[in-house]
Amino acid sequence: MTLRGNMRVFCRLRPGTGADAFNAQTGTVGDLRVRAPASKTVDGRDEAAKVLHFKFDYVFPDDARQCDVFDEVQGLVQSALDGHNVCIFAYGQTGSGKTHTMSNHTGADPGIIPRALELILREHSQKPRLSLLEIYNEELRDLLAPVSADSQGKRSRNAGKRKAASSAAAPKLRIRIDPKRGKPQLQGLSEVAISSAAHARDLLQRAEDSRMVARTNANERSSRSHVVLTLALDHADSNTTSSIHLVDLAGSERIAHAGSDRSAKQLKEQCSINTSLVALKNALRALATQQTHIPFRDSKLTYLLQDALESQTCKTLMLCNLSQDSENIPESLNTLRFASQVLQN
Numbered sequence: 062m063t064l065r066g067n068m069r070v071f072c073r074l075r076p077g078t079g080a081d082a083f084n085a086q087t088g089t090v091g092d093l094r095v096r097a098p099a100s101k102t103v104d105g106r107d108e109a110a111k112v113l114h115f116k117f118d119y120v121f122p123d124d125a126r127q128c129d130v131f132d133e134v135q136g137l138v139q140s141a142l143d144g145h146n147v148c149i150f151a152y153g154q155t156g157s158g159k160t161h162t163m164s165n166h167t168g169a170d171p172g173i174i175p176r177a178l179e180l181i182l183r184e185h186s187q188k189p190r191l192s193l194l195e196i197y198n199e200e201l202r203d204l205l206a207p208v209s210a211d212s213q214g215k216r217s218r219n220a221g222k223r224k225a226a227s228s229a230a231a232p233k234l235r236i237r238i239d240p241k242r243g244k245p246q247l248q249g250l251s252e253v254a255i256s257s258a259a260h261a262r263d264l265l266q267r268a269e270d271s272r273m274v275a276r277t278n279a280n281e282r283s284s285r286s287h288v289v290l291t292l293a294l295d296h297a298d299s300n301t302t303s304s305i306h307l308v309d310l311a312g313s314e315r316i317a318h319a320g321s322d323r324s325a326k327q328l329k330e331q332c333s334i335n336t337s338l339v340a341l342k343n344a345l346r347a348l349a350t351q352q353t354h355i356p357f358r359d360s361k362l363t364y365l366l367q368d369a370l371e372s373q374t375c376k377t378l379m380l381c382n383l384s385q386d387s388e389n390i391p392e393s394l395n396t397l398r399f400a401s402q403v404l405q406n
């Protein structure tokens with residue numbers, strides 16, 4: 062625990078057809094046993110079915126409610142209110158419940174983002190400043206950029222392609238080194254001071270409309286980009302600003318699982334996603350094990366979050382979402398291996 066510092070890994074099981082293969086132990090909150098089916102190794106050998114045992118900081122069983130998840134996460138939001146930087150990442154294959162866990166801002170049972178916003182609006186004396194961007198194929202786009210009249214016209218003429226058109230209209234952003242501090246910094250990102258929960262909901266909906274989505278085998282409306290929501294909190298008493306980054310990562314499925322009818326564009330998307338997820342794992346692992354070199358520059362995501370992640374008191378949570386559907390067990394095991402590697406020294 063001491064070695065890991067401020068890094069935590071939680072897992073959440075999504076209800077599914079193969080639930081009997083998963084056993085989240087009650088009593089020891091971070092224990093998860095998974096019955097891995099018999100399989101073939103990459104070099105063609107038969108591997109017998111076996112039970113694999115994983116240990117994390119917390120495992121949410123498939124009947125955990127959104128409020129149960131927030132109960133375990135709200136301490137981090139409180140830390141941001143107290144002046145610390147906080148990063149929360151939702152990781153998992155397409156359809157495993159990342160967006161449900163993080164957002165669900167229009168549903169009856171809201172996720173972490175709307176609940177965190179509500180807590181911050183209630184507890185913080187100054188208006189939080191919200192920004193939202195997506196990283197698609199290693200390009201950064203501002204999801205709250207004002208939409209031009211031209212792209213609005215395009216949207217109404219072509220409702221079927223609305224999301225891709227609006228995302229294409231959003232300006233690309235560049236990361237530059239701040240000459241004063243020598244740290245990477247985003248230039249030109251829109252930031253909106255939030256006045257109420259309803260105001261925040263409107264902005265989240267606007268961002269949702271701008272997201273790049275594409276059809277994949279695993280989930281027809283799968284999101285192929287990372288979405289980074291940042292709330293900047295100014296602290297008048299200390300004249301400082303802390304930030305909380307809530308990141309809904311793109312689906313992590315392996316290329317081999319994706320199916321042969323994928324287009325070249327979709328394969329490129331998945332390669333870009335996987336490269337950036339590996340970069341994130343390597344950076345978090347290097348941070349957790351206090352390495353002297355942290356490979357932030359290996360992806361836009363880690364480079365963008367470098368300032369927050371490397372601050373002495375940054376608190377980081379990787380929230381891994383697992384599908385329990387029988388056909389997804391190999392992919393869920395990959396997610397569990399990824400999550401374990403973040404904590405390995």
Ligand SMILES: Nc1ncnc2c1ncn2[C@@H]1O[C@H](COP(=O)(O)OP(=O)(O)OP(=O)(O)O)[C@@H](O)[C@H]1O
Pocket residue numbers: 074075076123153154155156157158159160161162280282283284311312382
């Ligand atoms: N814990 C849960 N309980 C009930 N339904 C859930 C749960 N988690 C996810 N779902 C449902 O499963 C579906 C897929 O979830 P979601 O869109 O959150 O997946 P995702 O991991 O964000 O996928 P993508 O990578 O495509 O964005 C949604 O219909 C969602 O409402």
